[in-house]
Amino acid sequence: MTLPRQDQRGFTLVEILVVVAIIGVIVAIAIPALSRARLSANESAALGDLRSAASAGLGRSITCASPQPTFSETKSGYVRACNPGVSYTAVPSVPGKTGIRGFAADQYGRLCVTDDGTVPPMPNCTTLK
Numbered sequence: 001m002t003l004p005r006q007d008q009r010g011f012t013l014v015e016i017l018v019v020v021a022i023i024g025v026i027v028a029i030a031i032p033a034l035s036r037a038r039l040s041a042n043e044s045a046a047l048g049d050l051r052s053a054a055s056a057g058l059g060r061s062i063t064c065a066s067p068q069p070t071f072s073e074t075k076s077g078y079v080r081a082c083n084p085g086v087s088y089t090a091v092p093s094v095p096g097k098t099g100i101r102g103f104a105a106d107q108y109g110r111l112c113v114t115d116d117g118t119v120p121p122m123p124n125c126t127t128l129k
Helices: 013-060
Strands: 071-075 078-083 086-092 102-105 111-114
Touching (some): 013 078, 013 102
Antiparallel strands (some): 102 111
16 A cells, blocks of 8 residues: 655646636636626616606605705716706716616606716606506
């Protein structure tokens, strides 16, 4: 019976490089999928906030021109704002990276969308269904 030699323990350089290459391929596949999921989540959060704000305004007959001041906040990659003329808006803080579409809601509860990340022109806009 022969004993293994001391210098034969551990992994070879080729084995380590193969493992690193496999991990690299897995990461290259996963990152775009995670980016798309993040964009979708940001848009869903912005749209949900707009719907809530619009329905709250409808129930109380409140618009951005009402007593509350104009405001703006950044949350989940979208800048949400309340501006006179267009009640509520949500646009990506970094178009193409944090979100793709821009949204707006008017005092009648209508939700509008643009595909380029800008504020939709009210009242002539593409409405969400």
